[in-house]
Amino acid sequence: MRTENILLVDDEKGILDMLSITLKKENFTHITTAETGNEALDLIKSRVFNIIILDVMLPDIDGFELCRQIRNYTTTPILFITARSSDLDKLTGLGIGGDDYITKPFNPLEVVARINVQLRRQNMFQIENKEERSELHFHSFSIYPDEGLITVNEEPVHCTAKELELLTFLCTHPNRIFTAEQLYEYVWGTSSIGDDKTVVMHISKLRKKIEEDPKHPKFILNLRGIGYKFIPPNKEQIK
Incomplete structure (x- = not known):
């Protein structure tokens, strides 16, 4: 039996029931559901979840706004499931703190697969960092x-789980060049399949947080046509 705590947030009871049944068949036993944004937020304030499945169109709070509020309390991975399928919606969801984005209609087994990817990456990330180093210190961050x-x-600077994971990955592989596709595979755990914009967006948000001048970055460099690499500030070594 799986011990991870999963929160499903959707105002369509049929979808909640379908996902709950599918997850239980995959041995997930700790499943909590919420049909409104306020109900979900109350649960998140009082309990710890390993992953949150979030609809965008909720009756009381827009899912994107709810995601922003959730990020004030936790970096738990958020997977959007929504009928809003435009590129703008997807970029918005990922840009404000979402970790993955699935459009309706969907195959419930695909949702389970993506949940497993997020949980696996979360566990690997925790294990690798405990084994290698618990903290990373540079000149300014x-x-x-x-x-x-x-x-x-x-x-302290607010960051999403994926921003933290991406920056940690780059910082633990200084001066190495990675394509956007490689970064997506290492950090998100699956083939990018056209999701290069996700990496570009996360790089941009990280630059705004750690660079003195994000338009002229010194730490995370983009080698046009090749990829990205992290340059340790002042050639300082990781402590």
């Missing part, structure tokens, strides 16, 4: 994986 925290000039 630090990463605290166990706390899900980035600090810039000793001030």
Whole structure:
């Protein structure tokens, strides 16, 4: 039996029932459901979840706004499931803190597969960082994986789980070049299949947080036509 806590948020009871049944068949036993944004937020404030499945069109709070509010309390991976399928909607969902995006109609087994990817990456991320180093310190910023925290000039900076994971991956592989496709596979755990924009967006958001001048980055460089690499500030070594 699986022990992970999963929160399903959707105002369509049929979808909640379908996903719950499918997850239980896959040995997930700790499943909580919510039909409104406020109900979901109350649950998140009082309990710890390993993954959150979130609809965008809720009766009381827009799912994107709810995602922003959730990020004030947790970096738990958020997987959007929604009928809103435009590129703008997808980029919005990923840009405000979502970790994955599935459009309706969907195959419930695909949802299970993506949940497993997120949980597997989450576990690998925790294990690797405990084995290698618990903290990373550079000239102007630090990463605290166990706390899900980035600090810039000793001030905490909000980040999503995937932003933290991506920055940690780059920082633990300094001066190595990775294509957007490779970064997606390493951090998101699956083939990019046209999702390169997801990596580009996350890189852009990280630059705004750790770079003094995001338009002229010194740490995360883009080699046009090749990929990205992290340059340790002032050639300082990871502590």
